[in-house]
Amino acid sequence: MKVSHKDRITTPQAVIVLINYILAAGILTLPRTSVEKVKTPDVWLSVIIGGLIAIIAGVIMVKLSQQFPGKTIYQYSQVLLGKWLGGLLSLLIVGHFFTLAAYEVRALAEVTGFFLLEGTPIWAIIMPFMWVGLYLVFDGINPIARLFEIIFPITVVIFLLVTFMGFEIFEIDNVRPVLGLGLIPVLKGIKTTVLAFLGPEIMLLLTAFMQKPNKATKVILVGIAIPMIFYIITVIMVIGALSIDGVVLRTWPTLDLIRSFEIQGLIFERFESLLLVIWIMQIFSTFTITYYAASLGLSQIFKMKMNPFMYGLLFIIYVIALIPKNINDLFKFGDLIGNAALVLFGVLPLLLLLISKVKGGKT
């Protein structure tokens, strides 16, 4: 089953899909999770290093995919590793995608249930969200990419507007000194920040959909650099306002930044709902792309049509999303997905690339 022609996406669309995939639940907690490890205000340096590592991993995955033009990882892994081993690897990747989708859905339910829709039961938040997602993925990658093109500029504008309004409570002393205790603390935070850049793995299948697959490396560079800028602004603004001692105590520090100031004289005095709106859109985009990637994987592994898998996955994702018993379980669940992804997409693509080189690559 080759990718049909109308399912091609342009290079900018690929960039936007990647950005929207990377930006997700993590941005609300990143300042805390990274400061917990780093313990100095140098977190933004960890973010930069984490981003660079993600770029390297992404480039490896792109190089691997470029060996097999027009084919996704689900198809060429069977070529490389044989039917059974390749199929198993594909299933693992599918598993990664739908557990990640479930995690995002649950994080969405927790935060909106807590801050926006107090009293609304969790299923009432999750279900419509998932149905709309289902509606979007029905028609393949192209509508997804076009929706992301609408979401992305809204995200950028609102995010920058809202975060920079926090300048009122920004204290430069809170983000100083730079490298006061040397480089060791910075290194301790890298694992956390790399996980914030979970997303380049989508290139394992997105490259196959690109009109110009040779531009895929560029997609990785731009697609990771932009979230990196988002993250740097976030950690600097949040730490600058709340100080590292304050950040480690907050469950959702980025949201707390917006809850910490009021601007009088504008039409709105408070902006946390605006931030939540773009955040929900980002979760939605991450959910749909992982959901699509998982359904596509299953259909390509079993060489069947996609629709039945979509309905099936909808149910599975819903059940998995309800597994974490409390918020700590949810955070642990997120860590688990991250750790698995480190092995799955940090180590394996490199091995596969080596194998393909040995085997002579293009077939």
Added chain:
Amino acid sequence: MKRRNFFWLLKCSLVLLLLLQLTGCWSSKEIEELGLVAGTALDLEKKADLSEEVEGHEERYPNRVMITITNQLITSQTTESGKKTGAPQQKSFKNVSETGDSILPVLRKMILKIDKRAFAQHSKVIVIGEDLTRTLNLQQILDFFLREQEMRLSGQILIAKNNAKKTLESQETSVIPAFHLFQITKSQERTTKILPPLSLAKVMGKLHSGSSFLVQTVVSEKGEVKFAGAAVIKGKTKKLLGFLNEKELEGIVWLTGKGKGGVVKSFDKATSQPIIYEIKSMKSKIQPRIVNNNISFDVKIESEGSIAEHWVPSGKPFENEFLKKAEKTTEKEVESLVKNVLVKTQQNYRVDVAGFGNRLRIEYPRVWEKVKQDWDHTFSKIPIKYNVNLTVKDYGTSGSN
């Protein structure tokens, strides 16, 4: 074909189900039924006769500190009564008090008294009584407020001398005292006697870092509420240690350079007449120095301003000589303000509340790691040099006396 029909039906039913979403908000609350909390006051309850309040727990946990919480509510009734003309003037707010040994159970007890649902999204200030902060750890007092998602972190913290409840009262019927207090915290532009605003967002970092800090003090005297000095919270105990008066607070503002405006009154030596210097800008640089493991600080304070008023008969601002003289006397005054507060904090209270430790952390992070555990104690013995340099830029529209 049959298969396709099935999916078509499924899709249709999903879309129909989505329609249900349009019926409205799941957990909406009508504004007429809300009591907006404008501010909260927390006091230590001294009366021992509260046995019924703690029934059940009394024997297991005796001698619990009792807290009286006062919520200032704005409801649809209080706002309506303000508008009606002719009708007897009613207050535009309603204070409700309850007592207990923790925060939320007490707040929930208020439900028994009021018909409105208390809604804290618009809470502007939390005023904590002097006695309560002396007896209880500030972290514990504020825990609920930092945890509750309905409380915005932009709310301000104030400490009341004597009674906190009284600061939320007012004889004027049109004023909402909590909003009134909140507005005053923002008026740093024109006086050096107010601390930079301390919101919940800022206080949690300070409490967790274990450093000592200042909180703006408010006092209610003869029915009038005013800001007066600052309360010193000791980092180790997180309790109230004592107060700084307005003069000492000015010294702190000069030391930190955080002031945005205000005046300094000094006296001309020869004639004993006042010269008033109005601050246009203020800057301070605290420079830590380490020589042979000994820490010391140099403080350099700079300011530009103008002569806003002077009563000196022979003073002629058109001549530079007089301006120099004005600068000198004002510098002396500022120096004495600074000296005054350094003596008070280093020798009496033995805490660092002017951010010296913060400067050391930035300039010498490794040294700071060693001394931060016992910083307040170390600080009390550290020599501090200071140097004030003021410039009079102009003297308004009048040159003569």
